[in-house]
Amino acid sequence: MPTAVRAALVGALIYLFLVGVSSLEQGIKVMGQDTQEQLFSNVSNPIAGLCIGVLGTVLVQSSSASTSVIVGLVAAGAIDIDMAVPMIMGANIGTTVTNTLVSLGSARRSDEFRRAFATATVHDFFNVFAVAILLPIELLTGVLSNAAGWLSESLVGASGSEWKSPFKEWVKTPVGWIEDLESAIGLSGTALGVVMVATGLVLIIVSLGLITKNMRKLIADRVERSMNSVLSKGSGSIAMLLGMVITMLVQSSSITTSILIPMSAAGVLSIRNAYPVTLGANVGTTITALLAALASSSPDALTVALVHTLFNLSGIVILYVPRFVRGAPIYCAEWLARLAATRPVWAVAYVMGAFIMLPLVGFGLAR
Amino acid sequence: MVLSFFRKSPRGLEHAVSRAVGMLGDARHSFDLATLAFLTDTSAAAVDADIRATDERMNRTEIELRSELVVHISVQGTMDIGSVLGLILLINKIERIGDQAKNVLDLAEAGAGLANQPDSEALLAERAEISALFGEVADLMVEHDDGRFEALNQRCEQLQASHQAKIIGYLHSEEPGRAVVPRAIYYRYLNRIVANLVGIVRAASEPVALEPSSSVSDLDE
Numbered sequence: 001m002p003t004a005v006r007a008a009l010v011g012a013l014i015y016l017f018l019v020g021v022s023s024l025e026q027g028i029k030v031m032g033q034d035t036q037e038q039l040f041s042n043v044s045n046p047i048a049g050l051c052i053g054v055l056g057t058v059l060v061q062s063s064s065a066s067t068s069v070i071v072g073l074v075a076a077g078a079i080d081i082d083m084a085v086p087m088i089m090g091a092n093i094g095t096t097v098t099n100t101l102v103s104l105g106s107a108r109r110s111d112e113f114r115r116a117f118a119t120a121t122v123h124d125f126f127n128v129f130a131v132a133i134l135l136p137i138e139l140l141t142g143v144l145s146n147a148a149g150w151l152s153e154s155l156v157g158a159s160g161s162e163w164k165s166p167f168k169e170w171v172k173t174p175v176g177w178i179e180d181l182e183s184a185i186g187l188s189g190t191a192l193g194v195v196m197v198a199t200g201l202v203l204i205i206v207s208l209g210l211i212t213k214n215m216r217k218l219i220a221d222r223v224e225r226s227m228n229s230v231l232s233k234g235s236g237s238i239a240m241l242l243g244m245v246i247t248m249l250v251q252s253s254s255i256t257t258s259i260l261i262p263m264s265a266a267g268v269l270s271i272r273n274a275y276p277v278t279l280g281a282n283v284g285t286t287i288t289a290l291l292a293a294l295a296s297s298s299p300d301a302l303t304v305a306l307v308h309t310l311f312n313l314s315g316i317v318i319l320y321v322p323r324f325v326r327g328a329p330i331y332c333a334e335w336l337a338r339l340a341a342t343r344p345v346w347a348v349a350y351v352m353g354a355f356i357m358l359p360l361v362g363f364g365l366a367r
Numbered sequence: 368m369v370l371s372f373f374r375k376s377p378r379g380l381e382h383a384v385s386r387a388v389g390m391l392g393d394a395r396h397s398f399d400l401a402t403l404a405f406l407t408d409t410s411a412a413a414v415d416a417d418i419r420a421t422d423e424r425m426n427r428t429e430i431e432l433r434s435e436l437v438v439h440i441s442v443q444g445t446m447d448i449g450s451v452l453g454l455i456l457l458i459n460k461i462e463r464i465g466d467q468a469k470n471v472l473d474l475a476e477a478g479a480g481l482a483n484q485p486d487s488e489a490l491l492a493e494r495a496e497i498s499a500l501f502g503e504v505a506d507l508m509v510e511h512d513d514g515r516f517e518a519l520n521q522r523c524e525q526l527q528a529s530h531q532a533k534i535i536g537y538l539h540s541e542e543p544g545r546a547v548v549p550r551a552i553y554y555r556y557l558n559r560i561v562a563n564l565v566g567i568v569r570a571a572s573e574p575v576a577l578e579p580s581s582s583v584s585d586l587d588e
Contacts, residue, residue, distance in 0.1 A: 224442040225382075228435050262441040268434040 006214050013211045015171070018295040020203025021072045022171045023178050025296055027196025028076035030179075032189070046086040046139055047366035050131070051359040053090020058355045063095030064251050064288035065205050067308055071289050072200065074304045075296030081145050084304045085138055088289075089131045089311060090359070092282065096124040097355045098254035102261045104351070107344040112265040117347055118330075118337035119264035119271050123257055123278045124354065125329035125336075130315030144314065148306035152299045167294040208288070212252040219249050223259070231269060236276040240316070243280025253285035271330055279320055282312045380447055383435055383454055384571075388505045390428045390461045391567070395501035397421045397468035398560065402494045404475040405553065408482045411475040418472050425465045429458050456570035457508070460563040467556045467563070474556075479549035497526070497557060500564050507568045516568050523565045530558040 001009075057066040070087050073079045079087075103120035106112040138144045156165075182195050216223075223246050230239045247256045257278050263269035289305035296302075320326055340347035400414040436451045474480070481490060503519055537551035 220443050224438055227438045227442060231434060231438065259441050263437055266437040268437045 001217075003218065006218055010211055010214050010218070013207045013214070014291070016203055017068075017207040017211065018167055018291070019171045019174045019178075020200045020207060021068055021075075021292045021295040022168065022175045022200070023203060024069060024072040024197050024200030025076040026175055026179060027193045027198075027200055028073060028078045029193075030189070030196060031193030044083060045366045046082075046135065048363050049083055049086035050090040050093075050135065051363035051366065053087035053092075054094040054355065054359040055090075055363065056087075057091040057094025058097050058359075060205055061098050061254065062205070062208060063091040063253060063285055065208050066091040066094065067286070067289040067305070068204050068208070068292035069201065071292040071296070071301045071305050072204075075293070075298040075301035077298070081149070081300055081303055081307070082142075085145055085307050085311075086135060088304060088308045089135055092308075092311065093124070093127045093131060094355065094359075095253055095285065096120075096127055096257070097351065099123060099257040099261055100351055100355075102258045103265070104344075104347060105261075106265045107347060109265075110341045112267075113344065113347075114337045114341035115267060115271070116261050116265035117340050118333045119260055119269070119274045120257070120333075121336050121350075122271055122275050122329050122333035123282075125332045126275075126279065126315065126319060127282070129319055129329060130311070133318055134311060134314055144307050144310050145303065148303045148310055151306050152303040156299050156302055165294055165297050168297050171295055208251060212250050212255055215250045216255060219246070227259070227263070230273065230277065231263075236320075239273060239276040240280035240283075243277035243282075244284035245280075247281040247284025248287045251285075251288050253281035256281040256284070271333065275330060276320070279312075279316050282315070283309065286312060380439060380450055380454070383432055383439070384508060386428060386432055386435075387454060387458050387461065388508055390425055390432070390458060391464075391501060391505050391508070393421050393425050393428075394461050394464040394468065395498060397425075397465050398471075398501070399494075399498055401468040401472040401475065402498075405471050405480050406482060406487065406490050406494060411472060411480070415472065415476065418469060422465050422469055425462055429462050432458050453570045453572075457567045460566045460570065464560050464563050467560050471553065471556050474549060474552060479552075481549060481553070493557075497561060497564075500561070504564050504567050508571050511568075511572050513572075516572065519568065520565055523561050526561050527558055530554045530561070534558070 053066065053070070056069070057063050060066055067088055070079075070084050070091065074081065074084050100117070100120040100123075103113070103116040106116050134144065178199055179192070179196060182192055182199070187195055226242050226246070230242055243256055247253045250256065260269060260274045260277060264271065264274055286305065286309040289308050290302070293302040293305040318325070319329065336346075336350065340350065397418050400418050403409045404411040404414050433455065436454055439447065440451055481487070484490065500519070500523070503515070507516055507519065533554050534551050537547040537554075540547045
């Protein structure tokens with residue numbers, strides 16, 4: 001496919017993605033207040049919210065998709081910012097499962113697996129440490145949501161008000177068509193809302209998947225060249241910026257972090273070189289939620305998207321900038337990788353436990 | 368460096384091929400110097416540092432290229448696996464030529480050189496012919512041409528057959544060992560260098576040969 005056509009296709013897919021977010025928001029609104037309260041009463045506990053964020057992201061294998069849905073829920077008023085923040089943090093943890101699964105591909109070759117698994121799990125440890133530090137601080141002080149609220153207010157207006165998003169206007173017509181079409185087949189009330197939400201979810205997941213696929217093809221040569229530069233002479237900050245730019249363009253941190261795994265397995269990329277790329281990917285992936293917030297007229301949606309960005313930036317400031325703590329996630333990842341390399345069953349147990357069992361138990365206990 | 372992300376530049380594999388061509392240029396440089404020291408009065412000590420530095424550069428390039436090829440597969444997927452395999456094979460062969468040039472230098476440094484021999488002119492002409500082959504191989508690496516490859520392959524087969532005949536002749540010669548052994552060893556290296564040059568073009572065009580080449584044994588490589 002010619003580059004120009006592919007670029008135009010990506011533009012159309014971004015539009016489709018915004019239609020999906022708006023359809024989801026509209027569907028939630030159509031459901032009515034009672035249904036919303038029944039649906040989301042279980043996630044009022046922050047730990048339950050965190051666990052739902054992890055599980056939801058593991059399920060769709062994309063934090064971009066799950067955070068966009070969370071933004072849509074906030075925009076519709078189904079959940080508030082306080083409920084959404086732990087879910088966003090959970091999504092950050094959940095997204096790391098993809099590159100960990102990729103690393104399991106080399107489980108039969110001990111040395112390769114040790115390197116690959118360490119590079120994959122350094123992302124996990126960073127995100128878990130960041131949540132362990134920032135979630136309690138956020139719950140006690142609201143520092144992230146307050147800062148994001150202030151930024152959001154400066155940009156589009158105060159919480160509770162409505163701002164005239166041009167993107168919202170652009171997607172209004174197709175969302176109206178979706179609603180009319182589903183009403184025409186006899187749906188109304190909660191049923192109409194559920195189908196609109198499902199349509200929105202499908203549009204979000206499909207369009208994000210296709211955006212990622214096409215953008216990856218569009219920028220693959222540039223990514224390759226940049227990775228070679230990082231390997232030969234890149235500093236941590238350059239690697240981080242590169243991880244961020246690549247992820248912003250492909251709209252998927254999993255793509256960026258998964259690229260690193262075979263390189264680490266082959267021994268051409270050390271965990272110390274891969275780590276900052278991963279952190280950049282963490283920041284870059286927040287662009288999708290910001291984009292989703294543009295499809296809404298609620299300043300709260302933008303606030304939640306900004307919390308996602310601020311959370312990842314704060315994590316870097318706390319866990320990467322000070323040299324004395326920088327090695328902590330690397331140390332833990334290498335320790336776990338050594339263990340997993342001796343008996344790969346530990347790696348499987350880790351994936352199942354950390355990304356499925358623990359969040360399920362956490363949700364069960366905390367809801 | 369981040370801004371360079373947005374600049375247009377050659378595709379990954381094109382870049383790797385151009386670096387491999389540069390590596391072949393280094394191998395030719397080593398070959399020219401080593402054979403010059405072996406066949407003429409040029410002091411082996413004078414070219415030693417240059418050849419060893421070139422060899423180190425080639426080894427470094429080989430490692431960097433392998434790393435670039437791993438990055439290529441990681442980023443682009445397995446679509447180019449054939450070309451990547453071919454490149455890995457050919458950089459290995461180029462690196463071997465560098466080693467074989469070094470072996471010729473070792474022969475010269477051991478005092479077994481063939482300067483001022485009755486057939487010096489023929490030996491130097493043959494050296495020039497093989498040196499020119501490096502240029503042709505470089506051209507074929509960048510732009511494969513079946514016709515040119517076939518012609519090159521035939522010439523190389525003739526050269527190898529002639530080298531082999533000479534080696535056999537020296538093995539059965541009545542002349543003293545001092546006269547024939549350096550020549551036999553020299554022709555053995557030339558034979559391997561020519562085989563590796565053909566192998567480079569073959570690896571670039573058909574990385575997974577369906578019929579194994581019988582002319583190159585494991586021990587020879």
